[in-house]
Amino acid sequence: MAMRTIQDVRIPSRSAQTVLVLAICVQRVLMLVVRVKVGRVQQLSQSVQAAAVKMGGGNDKDKNCYCMDSKTFPPSIFPDSPSVQETLDAIKALPDCSSDMYSIDPKIYPTCQKDKIGAPQHGSDGKPSVQDSIKDWCASVDGKKVQKQSESSAGTVFEMFLFAYYSFWLSANLWHKPPKNNKCTGEATIKKDECIDALSTAMEHCDPKSDSTHGASYSTGCISYNITLDSGQNKYSPPWAPLSVGDQIGQCDKRNSSGVSYKFWKGIYLKFCAEVDKDPKAKKSNQYTQDDFKEPKSEKARALMRFMPRTPPLMPDTYTKKYGQDYQFDFEFTGADGDCRGSCSDAMATISSTCGHTSAEQDKMALSATLNAGCGTYSIKVTPPQPDQVFCGFHDNSIEPKYLTSYSTSDIDDAISAFCSDPNARVSNPPERMPFINGLFSDIKSPWPHRYYRSKSTDGGDTAVEIYAQFADQIMAGDLECEAGDDQQFSVKDYEERCKEVLGKAVSGCSKDSETFKESSILLEHEGGNGCVVWGVVATKYEEEGAKG
Numbered sequence: 001m002a003m004r005t006i007q008d009v010r011i012p013s014r015s016a017q018t019v020l021v022l023a024i025c026v027q028r029v030l031m032l033v034v035r036v037k038v039g040r041v042q043q044l045s046q047s048v049q050a051a052a053v054k055m056g057g058g059n060d061k062d063k064n065c066y067c068m069d070s071k072t073f074p075p076s077i078f079p080d081s082p083s084v085q086e087t088l089d090a091i092k093a094l095p096d097c098s099s100d101m102y103s104i105d106p107k108i109y110p111t112c113q114k115d116k117i118g119a120p121q122h123g124s125d126g127k128p129s130v131q132d133s134i135k136d137w138c139a140s141v142d143g144k145k146v147q148k149q150s151e152s153s154a155g156t157v158f159e160m161f162l163f164a165y166y167s168f169w170l171s172a173n174l175w176h177k178p179p180k181n182n183k184c185t186g187e188a189t190i191k192k193d194e195c196i197d198a199l200s201t202a203m204e205h206c207d208p209k210s211d212s213t214h215g216a217s218y219s220t221g222c223i224s225y226n227i228t229l230d231s232g233q234n235k236y237s238p239p240w241a242p243l244s245v246g247d248q249i250g251q252c253d254k255r256n257s258s259g260v261s262y263k264f265w266k267g268i269y270l271k272f273c274a275e276v277d278k279d280p281k282a283k284k285s286n287q288y289t290q291d292d293f294k295e296p297k298s299e300k301a302r303a304l305m306r307f308m309p310r311t312p313p314l315m316p317d318t319y320t321k322k323y324g325q326d327y328q329f330d331f332e333f334t335g336a337d338g339d340c341r342g343s344c345s346d347a348m349a350t351i352s353s354t355c356g357h358t359s360a361e362q363d364k365m366a367l368s369a370t371l372n373a374g375c376g377t378y379s380i381k382v383t384p385p386q387p388d389q390v391f392c393g394f395h396d397n398s399i400e401p402k403y404l405t406s407y408s409t410s411d412i413d414d415a416i417s418a419f420c421s422d423p424n425a426r427v428s429n430p431p432e433r434m435p436f437i438n439g440l441f442s443d444i445k446s447p448w449p450h451r452y453y454r455s456k457s458t459d460g461g462d463t464a465v466e467i468y469a470q471f472a473d474q475i476m477a478g479d480l481e482c483e484a485g486d487d488q489q490f491s492v493k494d495y496e497e498r499c500k501e502v503l504g505k506a507v508s509g510c511s512k513d514s515e516t517f518k519e520s521s522i523l524l525e526h527e528g529g530n531g532c533v534v535w536g537v538v539a540t541k542y543e544e545e546g547a548k549g
Contacts, residue, residue, distance in 0.1 A: 113215020138195035236341035262356025324481030390509035487531035
């Protein structure tokens with residue numbers, strides 16, 4: 001009967017596996033010691049085998065145990081005529097046959113993903129092949145460290161490789177529950193040869209003699225090496241930690257268009273990204289106008305534009321001041337904390353792709369957008385010139401500043417409703433004459449489009465809130481740039497809903513908070529249809545001299 005060698009014995013338990021590996025190491029060491037008598041070596045080898053069989057049960061299917069290093073030990077360490085127990089005791093006493101000498105997966109076999117997707121295994125099966133990628137990737141990450149980031153997740157070193165419409169990922173992370181005798185800590189270093197051996201073993205074991213790989217994982221030392229198949233192709237969204245849709249592509253309200261072409265916007269964001277690149281960890285908040293546009297010159301920017309829909313060439317002067325206002329472009333970055341999924345330009349290009357196709361033409365940026373870059377968040381806002389332009393602190397020069405005061409915004413809604421529903425107030429050119437007012441808060445029946453309403457100021461005193469509507473040149477606001485057509489007389493009540501809208505904007509645009517309104521304000525209509533109409537709100541202390549101006 002032929003004697004079974006130690007390599008033919010399967011050890012199902014973790015402790016038995018250790019014995020088996022040590023036994024293999026001892027057997028190989030002893031075979032190298034030429035000074036030992038042949039008979040003694042054979043006797044000791046048989047005893048080691050018997051010890052392994054005793055611990056493991058004698059299943060002879062597994063051959064995955066291997067000795068990573070061979071060292072010679074003095075033969076005198078073993079008894080002259082060792083029994084099985086004496087051999088085990090001798091193995092335990094070996095000081096150098098530790099986890100540094102051998103490697104073994106407690107599960108014996110690699111874990112197989114068995115994905116429906118299959119990546120080309122060898123170079124002859126397609127490109128990029130998993131086999132070639134393993135060699136290149138392991139060389140590129142040689143010496144890199146994988147670190148534990150928290151109690152529930154481990155840091156992962158990875159790279160995505162595209163093939164056909166799919167991808168495969170090579171990754172390395174800390175072994176979740178390594179054997180205690182491996183003496184693993186919260187950090188481990190990737191070794192090129194170990195990486196190649198582990199991934200190749202996993203691939204060949206799970207898909208032997210095959211032209212495709214369906215995913216596998218193998219753990220050795222303190223690191224788990226993985227081949228993962230995926231249908232996604234976002235290099236920042238690995239299948240074991242996928243990004244939300246918003247984090248992948250950015251978030252924005254595509255229903256609200258800024259009217260600014262994404263191509264023009266690209267010529268603005270490059271300036272912001274140049275600032276971010278100087279110090280990626282610093283918080284940045286910058287505002288630009290159309291005058292900061294620079295046509296993208298870099299190959300990268302031109303390459304990005306090639307992926308966008310074809311549109312007519314865009315000239316730098318396409319966007320200029322309108323209604324006397326600039327186009328405003330606001331950018332903000334929280335600052336990098338950790339590893340970013342890409343550069344600032346990568347983030348902006350993603351925002352362009354996701355949020356740059358609003359409007360009927362499908363080529364305009366949304367008004368605002370955000371993108372989580374993994375290390376921090378980018379926020380952008382585009383503010384085009386407003387046809388309803390608000391000016392804070394604007395009032396008749398005849399009113400002395402000492403008479404200006406604040407009032408409660410909770411009172412203003414009633415006052416605006418009363419003014420806008422007044423059947424008598426009329427805006428005309430030439431203007432209606434100011435009537436004699438018998439008491440500031442009397443019921444004015446005149447067409448003169450000014451009314452006063454009583455409110456309480458923040459100090460508890462009475463306040464006179466004046467609400468009015470007139471053409472710009474009638475209230476010394478003619479120097480404001482206005483692009484509306486000719487003045488058209490109209491009744492305030494006929495314009496009631498629009499009246500409430502614009503006066504509401506005048507208040508909200510200048511309120512310092514939601515409770516009080518401190519500054520006088522006006523709203524200039526540029527596209528209201530009745531000419532350059534000014535809608536105003538001003539609060540004064542209740543004194544006839546100040547109120548009447």
